[in-house]
Amino acid sequence: MKKRGEAAVMCEACHKEPATVHVTRIVNDQKTELHLCAQCAKERGEIEMNVEPSFAFHNILAGFFEPETVVVSHPSRPAALRCSNCGLSLADYRRIGKLGCSQCYAQFERELEPLLKRIHRSVEHTGKRPKRLAGGRLDVRREIERLRRELQEAIAREAYEEAARLRDQIRSLEQGL
Amino acid sequence: MSLKDLINKTLSQWMKGTGPERDIVIGSRVRLARNLAGVPFPSIADDEHKAYVIKETKRALQATNGTLGRMEFIPLAEVPPLERQLLVEKHLISPAHTQNVKHKAVILRDDEAVSIMVNEEDHFRIQALFPGLALEEAWKLCSSVDDAFSEVLDFAYGERFGYLTACPTNVGTGMRASIMMHLPALTMTDQIRKMIGAVSRFGLAVRGIYGEGTEVLGNIYQLSNQITLGHSEEEIIQHLQKVTMQVLEQERAARQRVLAQDRLRLEDRIYRSYGILANARLLATHEAMQLLSDVRLGIDLGIVKGIEPRILQELMVMIRPAHLQKLMGQELDAPARDEKRAALIRERLRLAEKEGG
Numbered sequence: 001m002k003k004r005g006e007a008a009v010m011c012e013a014c015h016k017e018p019a020t021v022h023v024t025r026i027v028n029d030q031k032t033e034l035h036l037c038a039q040c041a042k043e044r045g046e047i048e049m050n051v052e053p054s055f056a057f058h059n060i061l062a063g064f065f066e067p068e069t070v071v072v073s074h075p076s077r078p079a080a081l082r083c084s085n086c087g088l089s090l091a092d093y094r095r096i097g098k099l100g101c102s103q104c105y106a107q108f109e110r111e112l113e114p115l116l117k118r119i120h121r122s123v124e125h126t127g128k129r130p131k132r133l134a135g136g137r138l139d140v141r142r143e144i145e146r147l148r149r150e151l152q153e154a155i156a157r158e159a160y161e162e163a164a165r166l167r168d169q170i171r172s173l174e175q176g177l
Numbered sequence: 178m179s180l181k182d183l184i185n186k187t188l189s190q191w192m193k194g195t196g197p198e199r200d201i202v203i204g205s206r207v208r209l210a211r212n213l214a215g216v217p218f219p220s221i222a223d224d225e226h227k228a229y230v231i232k233e234t235k236r237a238l239q240a241t242n243g244t245l246g247r248m249e250f251i252p253l254a255e256v257p258p259l260e261r262q263l264l265v266e267k268h269l270i271s272p273a274h275t276q277n278v279k280h281k282a283v284i285l286r287d288d289e290a291v292s293i294m295v296n297e298e299d300h301f302r303i304q305a306l307f308p309g310l311a312l313e314e315a316w317k318l319c320s321s322v323d324d325a326f327s328e329v330l331d332f333a334y335g336e337r338f339g340y341l342t343a344c345p346t347n348v349g350t351g352m353r354a355s356i357m358m359h360l361p362a363l364t365m366t367d368q369i370r371k372m373i374g375a376v377s378r379f380g381l382a383v384r385g386i387y388g389e390g391t392e393v394l395g396n397i398y399q400l401s402n403q404i405t406l407g408h409s410e411e412e413i414i415q416h417l418q419k420v421t422m423q424v425l426e427q428e429r430a431a432r433q434r435v436l437a438q439d440r441l442r443l444e445d446r447i448y449r450s451y452g453i454l455a456n457a458r459l460l461a462t463h464e465a466m467q468l469l470s471d472v473r474l475g476i477d478l479g480i481v482k483g484i485e486p487r488i489l490q491e492l493m494v495m496i497r498p499a500h501l502q503k504l505m506g507q508e509l510d511a512p513a514r515d516e517k518r519a520a521l522i523r524e525r526l527r528l529a530e531k532e533g534g
């Protein structure tokens with residue numbers, strides 16, 4: 001994301017403070033930009049959960065994201081929104097930095113997605129699954145994805161024999177699907 | 178009981194100084210976070226939920242029927258505070274797990290290679306700790322414990338985000354793998370900061386050994402993965418293993434460089450440190466660890482002879498406050514600990530000299 005120029009853009013809400021939070025919203029392919037100071041952004045609930053400095057993993061995130069730029073791809077939901085299973089609200093979550101129960105992930109998926117992307121640079125689990133779910137088509141697909149990554153790496157290393165072997169392996173797995 | 182017996186009794190499997198790359202790698206740890214589906218995470222769970230988790234844990238442990246080895250279920254409320262601290266110092270539980278212990282528990286395998294924290298930040302934190310560079314083994318062991326428990330328990334899992342954890346930094350594999358390494362030469366030559374900067378670009382983090390703090394004791398560092406989502410456990414482990422091998426290579430090269438450039442000065446430093454350890458009457462933890470690091474380097478480089486290398490990991494645990502107080506059988510304030518710490522180290526070195534002859 002590009003850095004803003006020297007001339008400070010003023011907050012579009014209070015017109016008093018320099019804007020430090022630049023919100024880009026994409027709703028139905030319509031892009032709108034909003035420039036706010038930290039205080040106004042917070043009041044309007046525009047700051048994504050991870051910008052709060054009180055976060056336990058703040059240090060881990062340093063360097064992973066640019067706190068001055070926030071991209072919101074959908075309207076933010078009220079902070080009072082609660083998980084129907086454990087009762088944790090979005091506001092609670094933002095305050096403590098931890099979720100309340102496993103169902104929070106489904107209920108706050110929208111809010112969590114950009115955060116997970118920033119922390120892990122991915123939002124798709126590709127690892128182990130509980131045994132009770134093992135052996136299904138998903139495992140085969142995952143295996144194919146894994147082999148594809150290996151294939152890319154082999155090509156990058158110019159290890160063509162290995163690449164050919166991997167390609168055959170992928171083909172035979174794909175036929176099994 | 179003799180000091181030797183006591184040491185042997187204290188030693189966890191990981192402190193035995195064995196395993197691959199043992200000249201630099203002290204131990205390998207893999208930890209898996211698991212939760213019961215739908216049950217509130219410990220941070221917001223009420224007594225009833227926490228008691229339910231404990232009940233389920235006992236049921237699952239019973240169902241494994243000894244297949245996981247000799248596992249003991251220990252409710253932490255029944256463990257005196259000092260003894261809880263011993264577990265922290267041996268890296269078997271986290272410092273946080275010694276606080277508000279109602280409904281907290283730990284399951285320990287008799288060799289302490291497996292420990293499971295119950296009702297910590299997540300319902301379960303399954304940990305395997307091995308001496309030396311043994312990530313693969315630690316992962317396999319953890320995974321087998323996970324499998325055994327998941328036969329009975331319904332672990333929270335979603336096809337998109339994987340294993341669901343209290344903190345989003347752990348979601349996905351729920352796995353944190355780490356390597357505990359002794360890096361005196363990289364520290365001495367001031368290359369360590371560069372190394373830390375470099376590995377952080379690979380999604381890995383470096384920290385000291387005790388607690389979350391950045392304080393480094395005895396030039397011992399922990400290298401661990403930060404990313405838990407989007408890569409398989411094997412990939413994360415291979416990645417960590419690769420980076421570790423590079424760090425090892427650099428540490429070894431730095432050792433040889435220091436040796437070649439100024440052997441006399443290095444020998445002088447090592448022998449001075451040895452002299453202080455063997456004679457000092459007061460030693461604070463920080464100083465003792467630095468001196469022990471020097472002596473251990475001397476052992477690794479063949480300068481100091483007749484002392485087992487594992488003296489470092491042995492003493493790094495034994496000189497911690499709780500171990501020291503347990504050893505002396507009394508509560509000790511900080512100045513008293515410094516005195517007893519110095520005495521313990523002197524005795525330990527005399528024992529080594531006698532045996533090494």
Ligand SMILES: [Zn+2]
Nearest residue numbers: 011014037040
């Ligand atoms: Zn404003």
Ligand SMILES: [Zn+2]
Nearest residue numbers: 083086101104
């Ligand atoms: Zn919830």
